[in-house]
Amino acid sequence: AQSVAQPEDQVNVAEGNPLTVKCTYSVSGNPYLFWYVQYPNRGLQFLLKYITGDNLVKGSYGFEAEFNKSQTSFHLKKPSALVSDSALYFCAVRDTIGAGNNRKLIWGLGTSLAVNP
Amino acid sequence: DGGITQSPKYLFRKEGQNVTLSCEQNLNHDAMYWYRQDPGQGLRLIYYSQIVNDFQKGDIAEGYSVSREKKESFPLTVTSAQKNPTAFYLCASTYTQGLGYTFGSGTRLTVV
Numbered sequence: 001a002q003s004v005a006q007p008e009d010q011v012n013v014a015e016g017n018p019l020t021v022k023c024t025y026s027v028s029g030n031p032y033l034f035w036y037v038q039y040p041n042r043g044l045q046f047l048l049k050y051i052t053g054d055n056l057v058k059g060s061y062g063f064e065a066e067f068n069k070s071q072t073s074f075h076l077k078k079p080s081a082l083v084s085d086s087a088l089y090f091c092a093v094r095d096t097i098g099a100g101n102n103r104k105l106i107w108g109l110g111t112s113l114a115v116n117p
Numbered sequence: 118d119g120g121i122t123q124s125p126k127y128l129f130r131k132e133g134q135n136v137t138l139s140c141e142q143n144l145n146h147d148a149m150y151w152y153r154q155d156p157g158q159g160l161r162l163i164y165y166s167q168i169v170n171d172f173q174k175g176d177i178a179e180g181y182s183v184s185r186e187k188k189e190s191f192p193l194t195v196t197s198a199q200k201n202p203t204a205f206y207l208c209a210s211t212y213t214q215g216l217g218y219t220f221g222s223g224t225r226l227t228v229v
Contacts, residue, residue: 034217041223041225042222043220045220046217046218049217104150104165105218109158109159
Protein backbone atom coordinates (compact mmCIF):
# COMPACT_ATOMS: atom_id res chain seq x y z
CA ALA A 1 0.00 0.00 0.00
CA GLN A 2 1.17 3.50 -0.72
CA SER A 3 1.83 5.52 2.39
CA VAL A 4 3.70 8.33 4.06
CA ALA A 5 5.07 8.15 7.58
CA GLN A 6 6.14 10.98 9.82
CA PRO A 7 7.59 9.06 12.74
CA GLU A 8 7.66 11.97 15.19
CA ASP A 9 4.48 13.58 16.46
CA GLN A 10 6.48 16.45 17.88
CA VAL A 11 9.95 17.88 17.45
CA ASN A 12 11.46 20.36 19.88
CA VAL A 13 14.49 22.44 19.02
CA ALA A 14 16.17 25.51 20.44
CA GLU A 15 16.20 28.69 18.39
CA GLY A 16 19.36 28.90 16.30
CA ASN A 17 19.90 25.16 16.24
CA PRO A 18 19.44 23.05 13.12
CA LEU A 19 16.13 21.25 12.76
CA THR A 20 15.07 18.07 11.01
CA VAL A 21 11.54 16.81 10.48
CA LYS A 22 11.48 13.25 9.21
CA CYS A 23 9.41 11.70 6.45
CA THR A 24 9.52 8.27 4.84
CA TYR A 25 7.34 7.05 2.03
CA SER A 26 6.23 3.91 0.26
CA VAL A 27 5.08 4.15 -3.35
CA SER A 28 5.74 2.22 -6.50
CA GLY A 29 7.71 3.97 -9.18
CA ASN A 30 9.30 7.38 -8.94
CA PRO A 31 7.94 9.48 -6.08
CA TYR A 32 6.79 13.08 -6.27
CA LEU A 33 7.28 14.42 -2.75
CA PHE A 34 6.05 17.54 -1.00
CA TRP A 35 6.32 19.44 2.27
CA TYR A 36 3.65 21.79 3.55
CA VAL A 37 3.42 23.92 6.68
CA GLN A 38 0.29 24.81 8.66
CA TYR A 39 0.02 27.60 11.19
CA PRO A 40 -2.82 27.46 13.76
CA ASN A 41 -6.30 27.78 12.27
CA ARG A 42 -4.91 28.30 8.79
CA GLY A 43 -4.69 26.35 5.58
CA LEU A 44 -1.57 24.53 4.45
CA GLN A 45 1.18 26.43 2.69
CA PHE A 46 3.51 24.83 0.15
CA LEU A 47 7.17 24.71 1.20
CA LEU A 48 8.96 22.63 -1.41
CA LYS A 49 8.73 19.64 -3.69
CA TYR A 50 10.94 16.96 -5.23
CA ILE A 51 10.09 15.74 -8.71
CA THR A 52 13.43 14.86 -10.25
CA GLY A 53 16.99 16.09 -10.37
CA ASP A 54 19.15 17.23 -7.48
CA ASN A 55 18.42 15.30 -4.30
CA LEU A 56 18.69 18.46 -2.21
CA VAL A 57 15.69 20.68 -2.76
CA LYS A 58 15.51 24.25 -1.50
CA GLY A 59 12.21 25.84 -0.61
CA SER A 60 10.53 28.72 1.13
CA TYR A 61 11.62 30.35 4.40
CA GLY A 62 15.09 28.80 4.31
CA PHE A 63 13.85 25.21 4.40
CA GLU A 64 15.36 22.42 2.37
CA ALA A 65 14.76 18.72 2.03
CA GLU A 66 16.91 15.82 1.02
CA PHE A 67 15.56 13.02 -1.11
CA ASN A 68 17.15 9.65 -0.35
CA LYS A 69 15.93 6.95 -2.67
CA SER A 70 17.65 4.05 -0.95
CA GLN A 71 16.16 4.99 2.41
CA THR A 72 12.86 6.13 0.86
CA SER A 73 13.09 9.31 2.89
CA PHE A 74 12.48 13.00 2.32
CA HIS A 75 13.51 14.77 5.53
CA LEU A 76 12.87 18.47 5.95
CA LYS A 77 15.77 20.54 7.28
CA LYS A 78 16.73 24.04 8.23
CA PRO A 79 20.21 25.11 9.35
CA SER A 80 19.05 27.58 12.00
CA ALA A 81 15.56 27.40 13.50
CA LEU A 82 13.44 30.44 14.31
CA VAL A 83 10.67 30.68 16.89
CA SER A 84 8.39 31.66 14.00
CA ASP A 85 9.03 28.24 12.42
CA SER A 86 6.85 26.68 15.13
CA ALA A 87 3.98 25.07 13.24
CA LEU A 88 2.58 21.77 11.99
CA TYR A 89 4.48 20.23 9.08
CA PHE A 90 3.04 17.75 6.61
CA CYS A 91 4.84 15.49 4.18
CA ALA A 92 2.97 14.17 1.14
CA VAL A 93 3.64 11.91 -1.84
CA ARG A 94 1.72 11.79 -5.09
CA ASP A 95 -0.30 8.64 -5.64
CA THR A 96 1.36 6.61 -8.42
CA ILE A 97 -1.47 4.17 -8.98
CA GLY A 98 -4.29 4.74 -11.41
CA ALA A 99 -4.84 7.08 -14.32
CA GLY A 100 -2.95 10.35 -14.34
CA ASN A 101 -6.07 12.42 -13.80
CA ASN A 102 -6.89 10.62 -10.57
CA ARG A 103 -3.57 10.86 -8.82
CA LYS A 104 -4.06 12.41 -5.44
CA LEU A 105 -1.63 13.33 -2.69
CA ILE A 106 -1.14 10.87 0.15
CA TRP A 107 -0.50 12.68 3.41
CA GLY A 108 1.48 11.97 6.54
CA LEU A 109 -0.17 12.69 9.89
CA GLY A 110 1.93 15.75 10.51
CA THR A 111 4.73 16.72 12.90
CA SER A 112 4.37 19.57 15.33
CA LEU A 113 7.55 21.63 15.48
CA ALA A 114 8.21 23.72 18.55
CA VAL A 115 11.15 26.11 18.46
CA ASN A 116 12.05 27.34 21.92
CA PRO A 117 13.60 30.78 22.43
CA ASP B 118 -4.54 38.00 -6.62
CA GLY B 119 -5.40 34.41 -7.36
CA GLY B 120 -6.30 32.03 -4.59
CA ILE B 121 -8.89 29.93 -2.85
CA THR B 122 -11.52 31.45 -0.61
CA GLN B 123 -13.33 29.42 2.00
CA SER B 124 -16.29 30.83 3.86
CA PRO B 125 -17.30 31.21 6.54
CA LYS B 126 -14.21 30.95 8.71
CA TYR B 127 -16.26 29.78 11.69
CA LEU B 128 -19.60 27.99 11.51
CA PHE B 129 -21.89 26.72 14.21
CA ARG B 130 -24.53 24.12 13.53
CA LYS B 131 -27.29 22.68 15.60
CA GLU B 132 -27.67 18.94 15.63
CA GLY B 133 -29.92 17.73 12.83
CA GLN B 134 -29.19 20.64 10.52
CA ASN B 135 -27.45 20.57 7.18
CA VAL B 136 -24.80 23.22 6.55
CA THR B 137 -22.91 24.17 3.40
CA LEU B 138 -19.29 25.26 3.33
CA SER B 139 -18.20 27.42 0.46
CA CYS B 140 -15.00 27.01 -1.58
CA GLU B 141 -14.24 29.30 -4.52
CA GLN B 142 -11.02 29.50 -6.55
CA ASN B 143 -9.89 31.89 -9.26
CA LEU B 144 -6.76 29.98 -10.19
CA ASN B 145 -8.33 28.24 -13.17
CA HIS B 146 -7.53 24.92 -11.51
CA ASP B 147 -9.27 21.83 -12.78
CA ALA B 148 -9.26 19.69 -9.66
CA MET B 149 -10.67 20.54 -6.26
CA TYR B 150 -10.62 18.65 -2.97
CA TRP B 151 -12.25 18.69 0.44
CA TYR B 152 -10.39 17.49 3.50
CA ARG B 153 -11.36 17.10 7.11
CA GLN B 154 -8.72 17.71 9.76
CA ASP B 155 -8.99 16.44 13.34
CA PRO B 156 -6.20 16.66 15.90
CA GLY B 157 -3.66 13.88 15.44
CA GLN B 158 -5.41 12.44 12.38
CA GLY B 159 -3.84 14.47 9.62
CA LEU B 160 -5.85 15.25 6.52
CA ARG B 161 -8.65 12.90 5.50
CA LEU B 162 -10.12 13.19 2.02
CA ILE B 163 -13.88 13.66 1.86
CA TYR B 164 -14.60 14.30 -1.83
CA TYR B 165 -12.70 15.43 -4.88
CA SER B 166 -13.55 16.63 -8.35
CA GLN B 167 -11.35 16.54 -11.43
CA ILE B 168 -13.72 18.31 -13.80
CA VAL B 169 -17.01 20.17 -13.77
CA ASN B 170 -20.10 18.03 -13.13
CA ASP B 171 -18.01 15.12 -11.90
CA PHE B 172 -16.78 14.17 -8.45
CA GLN B 173 -15.63 11.12 -6.53
CA LYS B 174 -15.88 9.96 -2.95
CA GLY B 175 -12.79 10.08 -0.83
CA ASP B 176 -12.01 8.06 2.25
CA ILE B 177 -14.69 9.51 4.55
CA ALA B 178 -17.55 10.62 2.27
CA GLU B 179 -20.43 9.32 4.44
CA GLY B 180 -22.58 12.15 5.73
CA TYR B 181 -21.24 14.66 3.20
CA SER B 182 -22.29 15.79 -0.27
CA VAL B 183 -20.77 18.03 -2.91
CA SER B 184 -21.52 19.60 -6.27
CA ARG B 185 -19.32 20.95 -9.03
CA GLU B 186 -21.53 23.02 -11.31
CA LYS B 187 -18.82 25.57 -12.05
CA LYS B 188 -15.09 25.19 -12.38
CA GLU B 189 -14.52 27.84 -9.74
CA SER B 190 -16.81 26.44 -7.06
CA PHE B 191 -16.91 23.23 -5.03
CA PRO B 192 -19.30 23.57 -2.08
CA LEU B 193 -19.45 20.93 0.63
CA THR B 194 -22.66 20.12 2.48
CA VAL B 195 -22.37 18.51 5.89
CA THR B 196 -25.62 16.63 6.36
CA SER B 197 -27.39 15.54 9.52
CA ALA B 198 -26.19 12.02 8.73
CA GLN B 199 -22.64 13.01 9.65
CA LYS B 200 -22.46 11.86 13.25
CA ASN B 201 -19.41 13.81 14.35
CA PRO B 202 -19.10 16.88 12.15
CA THR B 203 -17.13 19.12 14.49
CA ALA B 204 -13.80 19.59 12.72
CA PHE B 205 -11.63 21.88 10.62
CA TYR B 206 -12.45 21.64 6.92
CA LEU B 207 -9.94 22.46 4.22
CA CYS B 208 -10.49 22.97 0.52
CA ALA B 209 -7.66 22.63 -2.01
CA SER B 210 -7.21 22.86 -5.75
CA THR B 211 -4.67 22.02 -8.43
CA TYR B 212 -4.31 21.59 -12.15
CA THR B 213 -5.33 18.12 -13.32
CA GLN B 214 -1.73 17.08 -13.73
CA GLY B 215 -0.66 19.45 -11.04
CA LEU B 216 2.22 18.74 -8.77
CA GLY B 217 1.02 20.52 -5.69
CA TYR B 218 -2.11 21.84 -4.05
CA THR B 219 -3.19 25.35 -3.13
CA PHE B 220 -5.23 25.43 0.07
CA GLY B 221 -7.90 27.71 1.38
CA SER B 222 -7.69 29.06 4.91
CA GLY B 223 -10.24 26.60 6.25
CA THR B 224 -13.63 26.56 7.95
CA ARG B 225 -14.01 25.47 11.55
CA LEU B 226 -17.36 23.80 12.05
CA THR B 227 -18.74 23.30 15.53
CA VAL B 228 -21.93 21.47 16.41
CA VAL B 229 -23.76 23.07 19.31
